[in-house]
Amino acid sequence: MGQVTVKEILKHFNFELLAGESGLERTITTSDISRPGLEMAGYFTYYPAERIQLLGMTELSFFKSLPKSERLDRMEKLCNVDTPCIILSRGLEAPEELFEASKESGVPVLRSTLKTTQLSSMLTNYLEARLAPMITVHGVLVDVYGIGVLLTGDSGVGKSETALELVKRGHRLVADDSVEIRQTGENELVGNAPELIRHLLEIRGLGIIDVMTLFGAGAVRSYKKISLIIHLELWDPDKFYDRLGLEEETVKMVDTVLPKLTIPVRPGRNLAVIVEVAAMNFRLKQMGINTAKQFSERLNDAIEGRN
Structure with missing residues (x-):
């Protein structure tokens, strides 16, 4: 499972930090976003403190209607020890009671100019991707004719060389050697390269090359x-x-089952062309055209016809 800190979302979305700088290393553990309307009314029995708390026009308008004697109490309860941060939308002004509660608890208070619904959607999508279950595999990920193909195999079998030839033929490299794979949805795996080796390709005898710079x-x-x-x-x-x-053949990664082909490697075999054809054939199968099954059916019909 990935981890996201408040400091990361502050930087990624270019939020404005209003208070609570000491709490920027707090960890966000869920992609769910809370709009604490009931909490503003004083109902904290089932307060989801582990979520990002998003305050929009509705919440703050109601908060301003509360008696002064209750405002600080609401904000102090909102700034829970488990609360990662509080975000204000629409560029709204933060109440003085929120600043006081943040100073005491260390909960960061951020502000965005985006509308509340739009901000909530963007945060949810970002956190779902970052917090999705993740594994790291040894292999090469390439985009061949729009199909994400993960090349696996023992070291030295020719994965990187095949990827280089594919890049020369107009396809795109995603990751070499180490691929981070996240379960971003039902039956959906997305792979990327670790930041340190992004766009890099290792070719034995040649060394490390920067694919983006070269191609x-x-x-x-x-x-x-x-x-x-x-x-x-x-x-x-x-x-x-x-x-x-x-x-x-199939293989299961995280919670997704993927089709798998085993390609034997020997001198004289053009692996890049084989991978290209495999990708095109996979696309045909997705469209309902299975050449192997069609040939088998014709062969059976021919045998039955002779009998």
Whole structure:
């Protein structure tokens, strides 16, 4: 599970920090956003303190109608020890009682010029992506004809060299060597490169190259949905390899099952072209065209016709 600090969202959304600078390292653990309307009325029995608290025009208008004797109490309860931060939308002015409660509790108070609904949606989408379940795998992720292809295999089998050839043929690199994979939705995995090695490709004998510098911004992507896994392995003469494509292998990553192809590697095989065709064939299957099954059906019809 990923982690997000208040300092990160402050920087990412370019919010204005009004108070509580000492609490910027507080961790946000959920993508749910709370609009504490009932809390403003004094009902804190089921207060979701672990969520970001978003104050809009409705909440602050109601707060201003409260007696002065109750205002500080509301804000002190709102600034819980578990509350990551409080955000004001529409560029609204923060009540003096909120500043006092923030000073005492250390809860950061941020402000945005965005409308409340728009701000809530943006925060939720960002946090869902950042807090999604994540794994890191050894492999190469490339965008081939719009299909996210994850190349896996033992070190030295030729994953990076295949990716380089694909980039030269007009496809895009997402990550080399280490791929961070997040479950961003039901049956949806998105991969990206760690910040340290983004846009970099390691070629044995040549070293580390910067793909974006060499081939341009169109040769790289920051992230891509993974649709197909291609496992590269050294050719084993004693192993049977599917020659028709009728066997459909799958592998489970996080909570998503993905189709997997095993491609044997031997001198003379153009892996980049094979990966391209695999991506195109995967797209055809998604459109309902399965060449292997069609051939098998024609073959069975021919055999039955002879009999």
